[in-house]
Amino acid sequence: MRVLADLREGDHRLTRWVASWQSTCVRRALPAVEETAEHTKLWWGAAVALSTAGWRGRRAAAAGVASMAVAELASNCVLKQVWNRRRPPKEWISHEEVHHRPDSSSFPSGHTAAGVAFSAAVAGVWPWAGAVCAVPAVMVATERVHTGAHYPSDVAVGTVVGLAAAALVHRAPRLTARMLL
Template structure:
């Protein structure tokens, strides 16, 4: 599947996915989405806060914990037939932190404002596709990143209830 996705030759894919990757670097895309949501009133601010919390928990779990527990090499460069193969990170391939952050943000936003979460899910899916297309990850890395993001969003959604139950 990695070889097949990396071989996509469409001009649209060649122009569009690198732009998606650039905006997703260092979570810029999700911070920008949070700013846009914040401008939409009280519900937007609540959604932005939930999204940033979901992204932070997902980033913490994927990049700070799991990447150090399981080391996995990136897909072989020979599988990638285009120039993006040289821009891959040196860290562990497992799991995809970009996907975890995008799904964590989108799913947490959806728990507050479903329509906005659906809109945010579109670039999250594109980021996941881009990570495999450029050879940065295997599809299983992206799938696990998505599960981490969903788990982070669920944790963020339950956090107020969990905190309320703690002894004072």
């Protein structure tokens, strides 16, 4: 299984590289964004803000929240239960944030799935707002690797889960209409 060995090696190298970032901006901005994203607070706050921007904002917020819920369900209630993956070894992380990691399965990144799902769904309704939401979503995904909470492959699969959730929510009304007709 050379592919799995290559994936493990890539995870190892990329995790060590991202964890080694010493920039003051990185050390302050990433944890701050992740803290606001904890328990999806950031995305709920964005939904409230979008809801004040007229019908398009309300539609974007509803799509974002629905997609986030689907992504959270898929990542945290299904995939994490099926694949119980340990967090990256502490030795790979070159700073003190490594001690503040969850005990749950590493695979996939639920934070990433939620942020990507919300941002992608918002972008489907209101592209400019979705692009704005994508910035903190990328920062959260990066922070998850930087602190050793996730392997890069966990974040990649979380991204796929988030995109799939947004696509499903986007197509759900048409699929439901087809089934009813």
